[in-house]
Amino acid sequence: AGPGIDEARERLRALFGFDDFRGVQPQVVARVLAGRSTLAVMPTGAGKSLTYQLPAAMMEGTCVVVSPLIALMHDQLRAARANGIAAATLTSADADWRETIEAFRAGALDLLYVAPERASQPAFREMLASAPIALFAIDEAHCVSEWGHDFRPDYRQLRPLMDAFPHVPRLALTATADAHTRADILAQLGIPGDGLIVAGFDRPNIRYAIRHRDNLVRQIAELMRAEPGPGIVYAPTRAKVEKLAQQLGAASGRPVLPYHAGLEPGVRAANQAAFVESEDMVMVATIAFGMGIDKPDVRFVAHAGIPKSIEAYYQETGRAGRDGDPAQAVMLWGAGDFAQARQRLSEVPDDRRGSERARLDALAGLIETAGCRRAVLLRHFGEDPPDRCGNCDNCLDAPGVSDVTELARKLLSA
Ligand code: ADP
Ligand code: MG
Numbered sequence: 001a002g003p004g005i006d007e008a009r010e011r012l013r014a015l016f017g018f019d020d021f022r023g024v025q026p027q028v029v030a031r032v033l034a035g036r037s038t039l040a041v042m043p044t045g046a047g048k049s050l051t052y053q054l055p056a057a058m059m060e061g062t063c064v065v066v067s068p069l070i071a072l073m074h075d076q077l078r079a080a081r082a083n084g085i086a087a088a089t090l091t092s093a094d095a096d097w098r099e100t101i102e103a104f105r106a107g108a109l110d111l112l113y114v115a116p117e118r119a120s121q122p123a124f125r126e127m128l129a130s131a132p133i134a135l136f137a138i139d140e141a142h143c144v145s146e147w148g149h150d151f152r153p154d155y156r157q158l159r160p161l162m163d164a165f166p167h168v169p170r171l172a173l174t175a176t177a178d179a180h181t182r183a184d185i186l187a188q189l190g191i192p193g194d195g196l197i198v199a200g201f202d203r204p205n206i207r208y209a210i211r212h213r214d215n216l217v218r219q220i221a222e223l224m225r226a227e228p229g230p231g232i233v234y235a236p237t238r239a240k241v242e243k244l245a246q247q248l249g250a251a252s253g254r255p256v257l258p259y260h261a262g263l264e265p266g267v268r269a270a271n272q273a274a275f276v277e278s279e280d281m282v283m284v285a286t287i288a289f290g291m292g293i294d295k296p297d298v299r300f301v302a303h304a305g306i307p308k309s310i311e312a313y314y315q316e317t318g319r320a321g322r323d324g325d326p327a328q329a330v331m332l333w334g335a336g337d338f339a340q341a342r343q344r345l346s347e348v349p350d351d352r353r354g355s356e357r358a359r360l361d362a363l364a365g366l367i368e369t370a371g372c373r374r375a376v377l378l379r380h381f382g383e384d385p386p387d388r389c390g391n392c393d394n395c396l397d398a399p400g401v402s403d404v405t406e407l408a409r410k411l412l413s414a
């Protein structure tokens with residue numbers, strides 16, 4: 001038998017400096033160390049990286065990590081190296097690939113990050129055959145499924161590659177997969193059904209509210225007055241980001257910066273750094289902003305328009321309140337948003353239109369419900385939540401409930 005979970009806990013302290021595992025991390029790590037293929041569905045911020053980085057440092061051979069974005073890979077690389085884990089990336093952006101291949105062949109790497117495009121390259125398969133592999137870790141595994149919200153055809157090449165190494169366990173990781181997508185990921189990556197581990201999705205400190213948009217600037221400025229901490233406002237286009245950032249800065253008197261892919265890289269990096277440092281800044285951004293950003297004290301996330309799906313909504317609102325303190329998620333929607341989304345639907349290829357429409361319908365269900373928002377969200381992710389959470393607009397506005405909450409607030413603050 002290989003190393004066990006007690007040894008893993010010791011290495012967790014020694015390598016990462018963490019007191020203990022969080023959530024389902026120990027279950028996932030134990031399975032991986034036992035050589036069993038696993039799909040771990042864990043919310044953003046739950047600590048998915050550790051579930052392959054730690055075993056990689058403990059197991060014989062290299063852990064091959066498939067990750068869809070080179071930028072995220074380099075963040076991960078820095079973090080792994082900071083923890084004393086031997087890691088490298090093999091991407092088109094690297095100049096040192098010769099050294100990386102040599103290090104891999106010499107068995108000197110714990111982690112090797114690659115993009116999914118590698119999977120279909122015969123030379124890459126040959127390279128993998130030249131040294132022992134401990135584990136295949138597939139990050140953002142929902143990309144393998146057409147049911148997921150971010151299908152990447154290259155992920156489909158992973159299965160034949162991994163099948164060429166049948167004794168190497170597979171660890172698929174995702175934050176955002178409904179029941180349908182999960183089943184598809186298991187099938188597409190060849191992971192047995194009993195390998196599924198799902199962490200709780202509830203973020204009890206986030207208060208959800210979804211309102212109709214009547215005066216966007218006034219509505220968000222009000223939120224900014226009520227909530228002086230750092231916030232993110234998601235807007236649908238670059239032009240709207242620019243405009244809204246100006247309007248909100250003027251209306252609120254608070255520091256506001258824009259963020260979108262059209263800004264100069266230097267400006268973008270500076271704005272992001274300023275936000276991460278700040279205790280009162282509001283970032284108006286497209287959804288390009290947030291991935292891989294570790295800012296625990298974001299106090300609100302506002303959507304100036306509908307997100308792409310419930311999965312996207314959960315992921316984007318999930319950037320609020322990672323420190324566990326109260327935080328707000330406010331979506332301001334208009335009928336025009338749905339008209340536009342339906343318009344886009346007509347441009348989607350035939351074979352994918354059905355799943356896209358289902359996604360839009362699910363989102364409409366969340367927006368239109370008179371019931372508990374959290375219950376709709378959690379049911380979407382396959383959980384069986386109570387009917388009322390007491391911390392969303394519909395629960396708080398329900399007859400009788402708000403009085404009780406008001407009373408509770410008075411009692412608690414007395
Ligand atoms: P995910 O990929 O699930 O969104 P990450 O792997 O990026 O999450 O981890 C999120 C943050 O949580 C990181 O800053 C990481 O260092 C931290 N973290 C992970 N596991 C633990 C733990 N057991 N104790 C404390 N912090 C942890
Ligand atoms: Mg991650």
